[in-house]
Amino acid sequence: MDNKNFQKEKKAHWLSFELRDNEKETKELQRSEFFTSPDPIIARIKSGEFDRKTFLKLMGAGVAMTSLNCVRKPVEKIVPYVDLKTEEGTFDFVKHGHSYHYATVYNGTGILVKAKDGRPLKLEGNENHPVSQGALGAQGQAAIFDLYDPDRAQDPASISGGKAEKTTWANLDAKVQEALSKNKGKTVIVTKPLDSPATKSLIGDFLRAVGGGEHYEISLTSAEEAVSKGQAASYGRALVPNYHFDLANAILSIDCDFMGSWLSPEEHQKDFSKRRNLRNGAKDVNFFAAAESIPTMSGSNADLRLPIRPGDQSKFALAIAAALSELGANTKDVLGNATLASLSSELGLSADNIKKTAKALWENKGKSLVVAGGVSANTADAVDLQVLVNFLNSALENDGKTVDHANPKKEGLADYSGNLNKLTEALKQTKVGVLFLYDTNLVYQGGEHWKDFLHKAALVVSLTDRADETALASNYLASTTHFLESWGDAEVTKGIFSIQQPAIRPLFDTRSFEDSLIAFAGGSLGGEKVFYEYVKNSWTKKLGSKQKWEDLLRAGTTVSAENRKKTPGAGRGFNRGAIKKLASSSQGLKLALYEKISIGDGRAANNSLLQELPDPVTKVTWDNYVLLSPALAKEKGIQSNDVVVLKTAKQSIELPAQIQPGMHKDAIGIAIGYGRTAAGTIANGVGKNAYTLAENGVYSGISVSSIEKTGKTYKLACTQHHHMMSPGFGYEERPLIQSTTIDEYRKDPAAGVKESEIPKIKKNGQMVYAVGANPVHEYPGYRWGMSIDLTACTGCASCVIACQVENNIPVVGRDEVRVGREMHWIRIDRYYIGNPDNAEDMQIAHQPVMCQHCENAPCETVCPVAATVHGSEGTNDMVYNRCVGTRYCSNNCPYKVRRYNWAQHWYNETGAQKGGKAPRYLGLNPEVTVRGRGVMEKCTFCSSRIAEKKIQAKNEGRTLKDGELKTACQQSCAADAISFGNINDKESEVAKLSSGPRSYRLLEYLNVGPSVAYLTRVRAKI
Known part of the structure; x- marks a missing residue:
């Protein structure tokens, strides 16, 4: 069957829109041994030039390492996560060369900090924390290097003319106290x-102590x-309710990346994946439909994707x-004159797909869930x-079940925009004396006019970790201080408290906000x-004893994962009068x-x-860009990497274009956080600031006046065409991802698994060797293997960052990524399934x-110096x-997973190996070369x-237990994929999965005998 017909029959898994019909170029990329960019080869790999420029760009400007001994502060006792025992009893000091874990919290997520010789080295999710349940996303995994960022503010500073000049805490305190008294x-x-x-x-106590004032919580996103x-x-x-994705048989998200950035993404991903775990004997998976204007990581896991125009979210509901x-x-009473036929026509969606989604929700009343935001x-x-979403959940009898209002995330009104307006008015009327800004970047997110607003206060003090746009x-x-240098507590879910304890003294002359x-x-x-005494005394009083305080530090939370309260209340009466008649949305191009x-x-x-982390969907690193649908790009004559200028009624922005299948024809997307x-x-100068395009706090549904090519090009650092594998041409039935539906899986657990092409010779029912290969080697002890469940994998890429931190994998920079030199040891290949001309399917x-x-x-077999060899454990x-x-x-x-160091990524400009500029190299794992x-x-x-756990088991006179050893990627995976x-232990989970009916090997026809098994991707079909 030729490739085009194969695509049309929706059987193919294709890597990119650009190559979907270009068989010749696809073959060239798959056959190529090393990716070669069409750009000129970057002539910056001479050691001196590269180290001096690129290294400083990536790892930050150097600082004198006066922080090695850290800033001395009063002794504050931190407690390891696990009791340390001797024959005499318990001790709580650490041994040099041994690693210890401390429980703390990151953005409300319970985590464990691995530290050695006083240095935090790795962050992991806390399995006993009821919210995170052991999950930690990419941002959390990478947060360890924010601690060692040389660009952090290392001293207090006075600001004049947009420049920061070092001062002393005594001087700063005196100036602030003087302004407070006036x-x-x-x-x-x-x-x-x-x-x-x-x-x-503490903020309440402070305001009372200084004569009164206001506290405003503000967030623009x-x-x-x-x-x-x-x-x-x-x-x-x-x-803000708790949303129980683990209790939902059918889910609808409306422009809601609940596994990526919405409310509690690690918790949502953990709960969602529980319903896609066929490894525990389950015979069903949840159904998930996503209506979205921008393809998200969550939406990429949907069984049915419905592309909508930005601004049409309420119309879709x-x-x-x-x-x-x-x-x-x-x-029916909320519809007015609207009908399904008229609404689907206005949305540009198939009425049949809307019906399918509604039917799945209706058939699972009380066990379905609708989310948006x-x-x-x-x-x-x-x-x-949100009112319409609440109405749908009430009509589907989900309120009080999958929508848990009895145990909410947060209680009370989060009126952040109202607080912003109050602050603006107070500044305009010069009613603000001393203004403290904590971790709030109004100038960057809100616009340059905030510089003038801030000057209307008598004194402005920015409390943040760097001289950012607002601080200047x-x-x-x-x-x-960094959160790993600070004390605190958190109540990210009502009634579930977590303690934040530091794992290191402040590296610089900094102090916490409190x-x-x-x-x-x-x-x-x-x-x-x-503040340490403030937190300690407060919790000691609540708990009743000092010992309970230390137990809380050790556990990190007041509620264990097993004892988490999950008894939703009864359904509430919905106020139908809250539903407002929707204004007719304008047509044309809309920006999100x-x-x-x-x-x-x-x-x-x-x-x-x-x-440098590739986006889960676009696979682009470093920059932001203008996302366009293939249809709109064709209409405008735009290709990926063309620089375009996009104009709204008040603003314009110039960025490269990226063509993205799966978008509505009239939808355009741009990521914030850049510029x-x-x-x-x-970060400076990477991408453009898209916050300037927001209109009165509105981020989606913004009318686009025009989008035109500038005639310039800018090559985005996209990894999608790098390291392409070849399944063998002429054999289209060798898909790299093997898929099936849940209906087929119920009939036959091996559904979707292609029959092996390799004849095997067996003896007594066991494979001895494959024809053409050497006899299978015997491994008398351990033999390590891995299994990856493609049904569960969400593409979140936390495994990529976890691997990078654990194994000292360097960042190479935008220019090096452009020519295929990224260094990640694990990559997430993204494939499209289906007909590119029918985005909904x-x-x-x-x-x-x-x-x-x-x-x-x-x-x-080809290494001339035996640098790569086969180990005794496979x-x-x-x-x-x-x-x-x-x-x-x-x-x-054939898997294209080896990486070559083209430059001295971890060396300083003199060539001496130090692992980077101070204090960056303090974050390197000393156990990895x-x-x-x-x-x-x-x-x-x-x-x-592996070595650490084997030594520990040997010292205890035993063998390793199944599950005792986890790789960094496995430990970070929120989906437990x-x-x-x-695999020599036939009772181990990996041995059972690797030999199970859903198991297959990647490129097995090559007869190389991979130790990594993949489990078929199973999806719901309606």
Whole structure:
């Protein structure tokens, strides 16, 4: 069957829109041993030039390492996560060379911090935390390097003329105290949304101590505001419910990336994946439909994708109500004159697909869930959308079941936009004396006019970790500590408390926001002179004893995962009067701004690991761009990498274009979080600031006046065409991702698995060897293998960052990525499934690919210096100090998973190996070799972790237990898609999965015997 017909019959998994019909170019890329960009080869790999320029760009400007001993502060006792025992009893000091874990919290997510010799080295999810349940996303994995960021503010500073000049804390405190005494009652504290009871209490004590004032929580991108206001209008009580994705058989998301950036993404992803786990004997998976204007990571996992125009989110919710009405739901009265036929026509969607979605929801009344929200759903009627979603959940009897209002995330109205308006008016009327801005970047997100507003206050103090855009428009910068240097607590879900304890003393002359408030108040608040005492005394009083306080530090939370309260209340009476008549939406091109899962709203923009993380859908790194549908691009004559100028009624922006299948013809998308000017050497100048396109706080449904080519091109650093594998031409039935439906799976668990082409010779029912291969080698002890469940994998890429942090994998920069030199040991290949001309039926699939640790590894036989060898436990090992960089191994690898160090990524400009500029190199894992230029590297199955656990088991006189050892990628996977262990142990999970009916090997026809097994991708079909 020829390739085109194969595509039309929707059987193909195709990598990119550009190559879908170009068989010749596809073959060339698949056959190529090394990716070669059409751009000129970058002539910057000479050691001196590269180290001096590119290294400083990626790792930040150097600083004198006066912070090695850290800033001395009063002794504060932190407690390891696990008791440390000796024959005499328990001790709580650490041993040099041994790693210890501490429980803390990151953005409300319970985490464990691995530290060695006083240095935090790795962050992981806390399995016993009821919210995170062991999950930690890409941003959380990469946050460890924000601690060692040389671009952090290292001292307090006075600001003049947009420049920061170092000052002392004594001078800053005196200036602030003087201003507070002159402006009693006019103090204003502006913070990001806070989930810390202790911090909120301290702010109240501070305002009372200085004569009164106001505290405003402000966020320009939070989804909580629309949700809480919608709940208040619908049910008379403002709150943010808990959404139980693990209890839902059918899910509909309306422009809601609930697994990527909405509310509690790690928790949602963990719960969602529980319903796609066929490894536990389940015979069903949940049905998931996504209506979205911008293809998201969550939407890429949908069984049915419905592309909508930005601004049409509420209209789509109304269309679902119309379809439910036809099924017997009491929803007709909210429709007015609208019908399903008229609404689907206005939406440009198939009425049949809307009916299918409604039917799936209706057939699962009480066990379905509708969610909406996020930046790309922040339209002019964002609250009305939430009201419609609440109406749908009530009509489907989900309220009080999958929508848990009895145990909400947050209680109370999140009126962030109202607070912003109050602040604006107070500044305009010069009613603000001292203005404290904590972790709030109004100048970058809100616009340059905020510089003038801030100057209307008597004194402005920015409390943040760097001299950012807002800090440079203030009077003083009170440099704050990293969360790993700070005390605190959190209540990210009502009734579930977490403690934030530091894992290291402050590296620089910084102090926490709370400690600064105590100092500004005169050095004491509530009798405590430091925030540590404030938190400790508060919790000791609540818990009743000092020992319970230490137990809380050890556990990290007051509620364990097993004891989490999950008893939703009864359904509430919905206020149908809250539903407003929708205004007719205008036609034409509409813009939606959105957040990427990597750098989010821009706070993480100076983290090079996140900048170089390929987007789950577009696979582009570093820059932002204008997303266009293939139909719109064809109409405008635009191709990917063409620089276009997009104009709205008030603003314009110039960015490269990226063609993205699966979008509505009239939809255009641009990511926020880019275009920073004062974030650090990594973030500054990367992309353009799309916040300027927002209109009065509206981020979606913005009318586009025009979009035209400029005649210029800008090559985006896209990894999609790099490292393409060849399944063998003429054999289209060798898909790299093998898929089936749940109906077929129920009939036959092996459905979708292609029959092996390799004849095998068996003896006593066991395979002895495959024809043409050497006899199978015997492994008397351990033999390591991995299994990856493609049904569960969401493509979130937290495994990519976890692997990078664990194994000291360098960042190479935009220019090097452009020519295919990214260094990630694990990549997530993205495939489209279906007909590209029918976006509604098109699905997206993700496949993690790392070294397959082949039994007959083709890389081993060609290495002239035996730098890559087969280990005694079935792994393909690297001996880095033997490698001379011939790249023969990469040439012979069919999976294209080996990486070559083209430059001295981890060396300083003198050539001495130090792992980077201070303090950046303090974050390197001392248990993993740092590689230099000219050396090949690849996945090792986390050999350092294997060695550590084996030594521990040997010392205890036993063998490793199944599940005791986890690779970094496995541990970080929120979807639990990765299993690892000893495949010689037939009772181990990985052995059972690898030999199960859903198991297959990638490129098995090559007869290389990979140790990584994939499980078929199973999806619901309606």
